[in-house]
Amino acid sequence: MKTLEIIGKQELSGVVRIAGAKNSAVALIPAAILADDKVTICNVPEITDTDALCEILEYLGVKVNRASESLVLDPKAIENKEIPEHLSKKLRASYYFMGALLGKYKKVEMCFPGGCSIGARPINLHLKGFESLGAKITQEKDRYCVEAEELKGANIYLDFASVGATINIMLAAVKAKGKTVIDNAAKEPEIVNVATFLNNMGAKITGAGTSTIRIQGVETLSGCFHEVIPDRIEAGTYLIIGALCGKYLKIDNIIPEHLEALISKLVEMGVEVDVRQDYIIVNKQENYKHVSVKTLTYPGFATDLQQPFMVLLTQCTGKSMIEETIYENRFMQVPYLNKMGANIEIKDRKATIQGPTPLMGCEVEATDLRAGASLVAAALAAEGKTTIKNVEHILRGYEQIVEKLTNIGAKIEIKEI
Numbered sequence: 001m002k003t004l005e006i007i008g009k010q011e012l013s014g015v016v017r018i019a020g021a022k023n024s025a026v027a028l029i030p031a032a033i034l035a036d037d038k039v040t041i042c043n044v045p046e047i048t049d050t051d052a053l054c055e056i057l058e059y060l061g062v063k064v065n066r067a068s069e070s071l072v073l074d075p076k077a078i079e080n081k082e083i084p085e086h087l088s089k090k091l092r093a094s095y096y097f098m099g100a101l102l103g104k105y106k107k108v109e110m111c112f113p114g115g116c117s118i119g120a121r122p123i124n125l126h127l128k129g130f131e132s133l134g135a136k137i138t139q140e141k142d143r144y145c146v147e148a149e150e151l152k153g154a155n156i157y158l159d160f161a162s163v164g165a166t167i168n169i170m171l172a173a174v175k176a177k178g179k180t181v182i183d184n185a186a187k188e189p190e191i192v193n194v195a196t197f198l199n200n201m202g203a204k205i206t207g208a209g210t211s212t213i214r215i216q217g218v219e220t221l222s223g224c225f226h227e228v229i230p231d232r233i234e235a236g237t238y239l240i241i242g243a244l245c246g247k248y249l250k251i252d253n254i255i256p257e258h259l260e261a262l263i264s265k266l267v268e269m270g271v272e273v274d275v276r277q278d279y280i281i282v283n284k285q286e287n288y289k290h291v292s293v294k295t296l297t298y299p300g301f302a303t304d305l306q307q308p309f310m311v312l313l314t315q316c317t318g319k320s321m322i323e324e325t326i327y328e329n330r331f332m333q334v335p336y337l338n339k340m341g342a343n344i345e346i347k348d349r350k351a352t353i354q355g356p357t358p359l360m361g362c363e364v365e366a367t368d369l370r371a372g373a374s375l376v377a378a379a380l381a382a383e384g385k386t387t388i389k390n391v392e393h394i395l396r397g398y399e400q401i402v403e404k405l406t407n408i409g410a411k412i413e414i415k416e417i
Contacts (some may be wrong), residue, residue, distance in 0.1 A: 002395075003034055004388040004402070006379035007411035008361055010118040013247040014408040018235045018254050019045040020228030022067070023304075024190040026093035027167045028228060029053040030100045032073040033062060034174065035201050037223030042070040045399040048392070052090040056083060056097060075337075081403050083110035086143065091330055091396065095123055095164065098146060099171030100131060107147035125158055125165035132156045133176055153178030153217055161186040161297045166213070173215045174203040180215040187211065188298040189258050193229045200224040232258040233304045234398060236320040237279075237373050239263075240308045242282030243271040244315065244381040249408060252279040262309070265291055269316055290318035290355070295326050307333050307374040311381065313353040314342040322351040333371035336364035340378055340386070361386035366393040373398065380410060 030053060033040040042242035044050055046069070054064045054071070060081065061073035061348065080101055088094040094113040101108035113123075127137050127146070132155075135148040148373035153176050158165055166186040173180035187209055195208030201224050204216035235254040242249035243266060256275050263280075266273055269291050272283040290313070295303040313320040313379070314337065324330050331351055334344050339362055343354040361384035366372030372394035379386035388394075391414065394401060405412045 001389070001417050002391045003415050003417055004376065004379075004391045004417070005413045005415060006361070006376065006386045006388070008359070008380055008382035008384065008386065010164070010245065010380070010409050010411055011242065011247050012245045012380070012405075012408045012410060015250045016238045016404050016408060017250050017252045018230045018238070019043070021045070021190055021193070021231040021233075021326075022047060022049060022397045023163070023188070023231075023233070024193045025050055025228050026053060026091070027096050027190065028226065029057065029071065029073070030093070031163045031171055031194060031197060033057070033060070033075045033078055033100050034104050034171065034198070034221045035223050036220055037076070037222050038072060038074045039201070040072050041072060042225070042227045044069055044071045045231065047395065047397055047399050049093060049396045053093065056087050056094060059083070059087060078296060080105040080107065081109075085111035088113050095126065096168060096171065097297070098126065098130070098144070099168035102135060102146050102148070103151070103172045103175050106149070107145075109143070110248060111147045112142035112144070121165070125160065125162050126168045129156050129158075129165060129169035129182075130172055131173055133180065135172075140386070151176035153180040153215070155181045156183065158182065158184045160184075161211070161300060163188050163191060166191055170195065170198065170205065170213065170215060174198055174205070174218065174221065176217040178217055179415070180217070182213040183211065185211055185213045186297060189229055189232065189255070197224070197226045200226055219242045230249050230254045233302060235259060236262045236302065236305045237308050237398070238376070239266065239273070239280060239282050240312050241377050241380055243284060243371035244313055244377060246282050246284050248281055248283050250279055250281050254278060254280065256280060261299060262305055265293060265309070269312075281313055288312070288316040288356075290316045290320040292321040294323040303327060303330060304370050306330065307370040308377045310333070310334075310344070310351065310353060311337065311374050311377040314344070314355045314357050314359065316353075316355045316382065318355070320353040320355065324349045324351070330370075332367040333374040337378055339364065340382055358383065360384055363387045363389070365389045366391055369393050369397045376401070380405070
């Protein structure tokens with residue numbers, strides 16, 4: 001088990017370069033098996049989630065070569081066999097192999113995916129989409145078999161604009177016969193990135209980034225070269241850290257348009273942000289004003305940024321509010337923030353944060369990826385030493401977090417216990 005030890009109240013200055021988007025890369029890697037030839041994906045973040053997906057690829061017989069930030073994947077020798085639980089449970093995104101293998105072979109067998117325990121995250125929308133395309137689903141405990149004699153295009157309406165379901169249905173539909181239309185599709189930038197990747201391989205997808213995606217099935221997909229977009233959640237986390245501790249901290253290699261909901265809230269509370277074409281400079285100010293936030297699907301305020309943003313609200317004057325509308329169990333950081341000195345009350349899916357309150361270092365535990373990020377932000381702003389346990393959650397989604405924070409002046413160390 002690893003822990004993070006952080007000595008807070010350090011002034012953070014310099015440049016943080018943002019990696020490729022986790023939520024895009026974890027879909028692109030499984031999607032690569034749809035190709036008949038080598039695929040090169042660059043700007044792939046070096047995180048444990050991408051490592052786990054590559055482990056599944058190698059299990060299936062895909063040749064995986066990593067060079068710096070690029071992955072070269074050769075699926076020519078792939079074998080469609082059941083993905084066992086010890087591999088699928090390592091991360092939530094293993095479910096993208098459902099859509100990719102179904103699309104390529106008309107059959108997939110695998111166990112239910114893993115991931116953070118942030119609430120009920122059923123895959124019923126994914127399965128409903130597969131069924132609409134003509135697949136039959138057999139479930140035995142946590143094991144699924146999804147197969148079809150033939151996949152045919154269909155009109156599919158998603159009851160909720162789910163990112164995972166939107167991408168998984170795209171993967172299954174790109175080689176289906178005829179036309180598929182996904183209505184109430186999710187609009188996140190990661191979906192556009194995946195659709196562009198598939199189109200580079202020869203797919204015919206239009207409308208990605210809107211609520212209606214149209215897919216004309218094709219018979220074959222070829223190899224291609226593709227780049228992962230910058231990680232807007234990593235960028236947002238460092239923007240929040242900069243608002244807490246930064247002195248002209250530069251967040252580099254980003255797409256500011258992907259962060260508009262967060263930037264508007266930072267400006268509203270009084271944070272100094274200088275937005276340029278592909279970077280933002282953030283400078284800590286005093287006397288932040290309280291604000292209210294409601295998480296929504298893109299382009300609304302991202303649920304993945306709610307947890308670290310809560311830390312910043314502890315330093316605002318007055319009563320701030322957060323309403324979490326995406327996941328019902330995404331306030332697991334609150335007991336630990338209160339232990340550090342915050343004044344946060346939870347009722348149903350709403351959090352009330354009374355500030356400002358000084359934060360004090362102590363021993364805390366990362367319960368999930370973004371809760372872990374919130375504790376890192378709190379530790380950097382706190383007086384004294386904070387020890388964070390279960391940091392494996394954090395390493396799933398933040399590339400070289402220790403090195404990046406050390407380079408801008410943080411006192412942070414990872415230890416094995």
